[in-house]
Amino acid sequence: MNDQRSAFAPLRQTLFAVIWVATIVGNTGSFIRDVASAWLMTDLSSSPVAVAMVQAAATLPVFLLAIPAGVLADILDRRKLLIGIQLLLASVSACLVLLSLADMHTVASLVALTFVGGIGAALMGPTWQAIVPELVERKELKDAVALNSLGVNIARAVGPALGGLLLASLGAALTYGVDVISYMFVIAALLWWRRPKAQPDALTERFPGAFRAGLRYARASRELHVVLLRAFLFFAMASAVWALLPLVARELLNGDAGFYGILLGAVGLGAIGGAVIMPRLRNHLSPDGLLLMAALVTAAVMGFLAFAPPKWAAVSALLVLGAAWITALTTLNGVAQAILPNWVRGRSLAVYLTVFNGAMTAGSLSWGAIAAGIGVPLTLLSSAGGLVLIGLIAHRVKLPTGDDDLVPSNHWPEPLTAAPVQIDRGPVLIQIEYRVAAENRAEFLKVLARLSSERRRDGAYVWGVAEDSADPAVMLEWFQVESWAEHLRQHKRVSKADADIQQEVLRFHQGQQAPAVRHYLGFNRA
Incomplete structure (x- = not known):
C-alpha cells in the first residue's frame, strides 16, 4: 500500500499537478486531431500508401528533429520554448478548421499540415521530459516520470474515442476546433508557471557544441547502441499495425470513424492496464523477457486482425495490443533512462526518439507500399511473422542492466594554470x-x-x-x-x-x- 500511495506523491505538489493535467488535456487534443486526420485521409484516398503517409508525416519530423530539439531543451528557456510550440500546434489545427469549413482538404494539404504538427511534437517531446526534474523533488522523480507515462495513456484512451465520436457527430471542423482549445489550456498552465530564471554561467553550452557533445556521447556509448538496436527492430516490424489500422477498421471490419476511435481508445485502455500490471511482470521477467513477450503478443494481435474478426473481438485484441505496446515502450525507455547521466539525458533520449520515430516512419511507408501490392491481410501476417522471428533473434542481444551509479563524482581536481585561460581557447x-x-x-x-x-x-x-x-x-x-x-x-x-x-x-x-x-x-x- 505504501508503494501505491507514493506513486501518486508528486500530485501533491500543485505545480506538477497543474502541468500534469494540462499535458493530459493537450495530448487528448492531439489524439483527437490525429484520429480526424487519419480518417479524413480514407475519405480523400483509399490507397494504403496515402493512408500510411499520414502516420509517416507525423513521425518523420521527430526522426529528423529530435536531436536538435533535445539540444534546444538544454540551452533555451524551456517554459518559453513550450509556449511557442503550443502556439505552433494551435495554428496547425486552426488551419485544419478553416480547410474543413471550406471543404478544401486535399491529400497534399493534410499530409503537409500533419508534417508541421509533427515538427511541434518533435520539439515538444524532449522538452517535456527535461522539465520534470524542475517540477518535483529529486526523491519523487521516478514517480513523476511514471505519472507522465500514465497521463499519456489516459489521453490515448480518451482522445481517439472522443475524436471518433466528435468526427462522426459534429464533423471535422468542430473536431479540430476542440484540439485548438486544448492547446490554449496548456498555454494558460505554462503562463501560470513562474519558472525561475537561470543564472548566467560561463560554461553554458551553445547549440553547435552541445549538438556535437550529444552525438559524441551517443556514438561512444555501447550500452545506448544496444537499446537503439532493440528499439529499431521492434518498432520497424510492429509499425504495420499503426500504419494500416484505419484500413483495418474501414475495410476489414466495416467500421466508421466512431469505431476507429473506439479501437484506438481500446489501445489506450489496454496500455493503462499494462502499466498497472507492469510491476508484477517485472518480478518474474527481465527486461529482455518483457520485450520478447511484447513482440510475441503484438505479432499475435496483428495475425488475429488479418482474419477480419468480429468487431467486439477486434476491440478486445486492441486492448491486449495496448498492454503489449506499453510494455515495450516502458521497458526500452526505462533502460535508456537508467544508462544515461543527467548532463546528456535530453540529447540521448532525443537520439532514442529519433530511432523510434525513424523506425515508425520507415516501417509505415514500407508496410503501406507492401499492402498496396499484396493487400492488408497478407501484410499484417507478414509483419507478424517478421516480428516473431526478429524478436527471437534480438533476444540474444541482452539489454544493459543500468546498475551503474551515474551521479557526478566531482573527484577531479581543478586543472593548474599559470594564468587565466579563455574558455573558448582550444583544442x-x-x-x-x-x-x-x-x-x-x-x-x-x-x-x-x-x-x-x-x-x-x-x-x-x-x-x-x-x-x-x-x-x-x-x-x-x-x-x-x-x-x-x-x-x-x-x-x-x-x-x-x-x-x-x-x-x-x-x-x-x-x-x-x-x-x-x-x-x-x-x-x-x-
Whole structure:
C-alpha cells in the first residue's frame, strides 16, 4: 500500500499537478486531431500508401528533429520554448478548421499540415521530459516520470474515442476546433508557471557544441547502441499495425470513424492496464523477457486482425495490443533512462526518439507500399511473422542492466594554470603519465580501453595511448577536447561509475605520487 500511495506523491505538489493535467488535456487534443486526420485521409484516398503517409508525416519530423530539439531543451528557456510550440500546434489545427469549413482538404494539404504538427511534437517531446526534474523533488522523480507515462495513456484512451465520436457527430471542423482549445489550456498552465530564471554561467553550452557533445556521447556509448538496436527492430516490424489500422477498421471490419476511435481508445485502455500490471511482470521477467513477450503478443494481435474478426473481438485484441505496446515502450525507455547521466539525458533520449520515430516512419511507408501490392491481410501476417522471428533473434542481444551509479563524482581536481585561460581557447590536449610493470601491461591496457569509452562519452573527440621509447614502463594516455570550456565541463560530467574505472586503472600505477597530468592549449587560428 505504501508503494501505491507514493506513486501518486508528486500530485501533491500543485505545480506538477497543474502541468500534469494540462499535458493530459493537450495530448487528448492531439489524439483527437490525429484520429480526424487519419480518417479524413480514407475519405480523400483509399490507397494504403496515402493512408500510411499520414502516420509517416507525423513521425518523420521527430526522426529528423529530435536531436536538435533535445539540444534546444538544454540551452533555451524551456517554459518559453513550450509556449511557442503550443502556439505552433494551435495554428496547425486552426488551419485544419478553416480547410474543413471550406471543404478544401486535399491529400497534399493534410499530409503537409500533419508534417508541421509533427515538427511541434518533435520539439515538444524532449522538452517535456527535461522539465520534470524542475517540477518535483529529486526523491519523487521516478514517480513523476511514471505519472507522465500514465497521463499519456489516459489521453490515448480518451482522445481517439472522443475524436471518433466528435468526427462522426459534429464533423471535422468542430473536431479540430476542440484540439485548438486544448492547446490554449496548456498555454494558460505554462503562463501560470513562474519558472525561475537561470543564472548566467560561463560554461553554458551553445547549440553547435552541445549538438556535437550529444552525438559524441551517443556514438561512444555501447550500452545506448544496444537499446537503439532493440528499439529499431521492434518498432520497424510492429509499425504495420499503426500504419494500416484505419484500413483495418474501414475495410476489414466495416467500421466508421466512431469505431476507429473506439479501437484506438481500446489501445489506450489496454496500455493503462499494462502499466498497472507492469510491476508484477517485472518480478518474474527481465527486461529482455518483457520485450520478447511484447513482440510475441503484438505479432499475435496483428495475425488475429488479418482474419477480419468480429468487431467486439477486434476491440478486445486492441486492448491486449495496448498492454503489449506499453510494455515495450516502458521497458526500452526505462533502460535508456537508467544508462544515461543527467548532463546528456535530453540529447540521448532525443537520439532514442529519433530511432523510434525513424523506425515508425520507415516501417509505415514500407508496410503501406507492401499492402498496396499484396493487400492488408497478407501484410499484417507478414509483419507478424517478421516480428516473431526478429524478436527471437534480438533476444540474444541482452539489454544493459543500468546498475551503474551515474551521479557526478566531482573527484577531479581543478586543472593548474599559470594564468587565466579563455574558455573558448582550444583544442586542449590532456596527457596522463602512468608507470606500469611489464607483467601488468596487458591487464592495464584492457582496463584503460574501458576508460577510453568514458573519455569519449564525456567530451573527448580523439583518444590514444603510447609508450615511452626510452622507458617502456612509462605509458602515456592522451585525449583531446574542443575547448577549455569543454574540458571544464568534462570535470563535472565524470560519474561515480567512471571514477571506479579510473580507480582500477590507478591500481597498475607504480610510484608514490599520482600519475602526472598535463594540459596543453592549442592556439586558435585567426
